[in-house]
Amino acid sequence: MILERSNFMDVKQIMKELDKLPMKSQIGDLKELAQIYQLRHSGVNEIGTKLENLDEEYSMNYDHNPIHHMEERMKSVRSLVGKIQRKGYPLNMDTIHHKILDVGGIRVITNYIDDVYRVEDALVQQSDVTLIKRKDYIKDPKPSGYRSLHLVVSVPVFQSNGVFDVPIEVQLRTIGMDMWASLEHKLRYKTDVPEEKVEQHTGNLKEYASELFGIENKMQEIFRDLQE
Numbered sequence: 562m563i564l565e566r567s568n569f570m571d572v573k574q575i576m577k578e579l580d581k582l583p584m585k586s587q588i589g590d591l592k593e594l595a596q597i598y599q600l601r602h603s604g605v606n607e608i609g610t611k612l613e614n615l616d617e618e619y620s621m622n623y624d625h626n627p628i629h630h631m632e633e634r635m636k637s638v639r640s641l642v643g644k645i646q647r648k649g650y651p652l653n654m655d656t657i658h659h660k661i662l663d664v665g666g667i668r669v670i671t672n673y674i675d676d677v678y679r680v681e682d683a684l685v686q687q688s689d690v691t692l693i694k695r696k697d698y699i700k701d702p703k704p705s706g707y708r709s710l711h712l713v714v715s716v717p718v719f720q721s722n723g724v725f726d727v728p729i730e731v732q733l734r735t736i737g738m739d740m741w742a743s744l745e746h747k748l749r750y751k752t753d754v755p756e757e758k759v760e761q762h763t764g765n766l767k768e769y770a771s772e773l774f775g776i777e778n779k780m781q782e783i784f785r786d787l788q789e
Contacts, residue, residue: 593654598635601665603718604727605633608667611690611716615683625788627676629736632668636661662693662713666730670739673781674699677710677733684714684731691715693728699738705763706770707742709734737773741766 609631616628636644641661642652650656657664671677677699685692694713702708712731717724734742748754748762 594638594657597654597657597664600718600720600725600727601729602635603720604716604729605635605665605667607716607718607727608684608690608714608729608731609633611684611687612667612669612680615680619679627671627673627679629670629672631670634666634668636664636666662728663730665727666732668739669731669733671733671735673784674735674777675781675785677735680733681710681712685712689717691726699734702770704767705745706767707745708738708770708774709742735777737777741770741773 612628612631616626620626641657641664644661645652645656648660650660669680671680684690692712692714694711696711699708699710710733712733713728714731715726715728718727745766748759748766
C-alpha cells in the first residue's frame with residue numbers, strides 16, 4: 562500500500578496565489594489562513610497514518626491489504642475561493658473555518674467494494690475520530706455514474722498552543738471506480754474536445770459505470786470464496 566503525501570503549501574505559496582486573485586483583500590489575515598492550511602495538513606497526515614496502521618494490521622491478521630493506495634491533497638487557494646463563491650458564502654475566515662470542510666483531504670483506493678466499508682468502519686470506530694458528514698455515492702451513484710463514499714471526519718491535532726479538532730474529507734473508492742472517475746474528470750475539464758464527442762463519451766461512461774460495478778461485484782464474490 563502506497564501513501565502519496567502532498568507537499569505542504571507554505572505561507573509564501575499562499576500569498577503568491579492570493580496576489581493573483583482580485584478579492585484578496587477580503588480574505589483578511591494571511592497568517593491565519595496559513596495556520597488553517599497547516600492545521601488541515603496535519604489533520605490529513607493524522608488520518609493517513611491511522612489508515613496505514615489499519616492496513617498493516619489487516620495484512621498481518623487477515624492476510625489481506627484492503628487499501629491499494631492513498632493520495633493526500635490540499636485544496637488550492639484559488640479552488641477554495643471558487644467554492645466559497647459558488648456556495649454564496651461570505652468570503653472571510655469564519656466561512657473557511659466553519660463551512661469549508663475539505664481544505665485537506667485524502668483519497669483511499671481499495672482493492673474491493675467490501676474494503677471500502679471495512680476501512681470506513683475501522684476508521685470511524687476509533688475513539689478520537691468523529692464522523693461529521695457521510696454521502697454514499699456507491700449505493701446511490703450520481704446521475705453521471707460516479708461512485709465513491711465521501712466522509713468528513715474530525716481528528717484532534719496537537720499543537721504547541723493546544724489541541725484542535727480538524728475536519729478532513731476522506732473519499733473511499735475501488736480501483737475501478739477511481740479509474741472511471743479519473744477518466745470522467747479528464748473528459749469534463751479537457752476544454753479542447755469537441756462538444757459532440759464530450760456528449761458521446763459522457764453517455765458511454767454512464768453505461769460503463771454500471772457494467773464496471775457489476776464486474777467488480779463478481780470479482781468480489783470470487784475473492785470472498787477464496788477467503789473462506
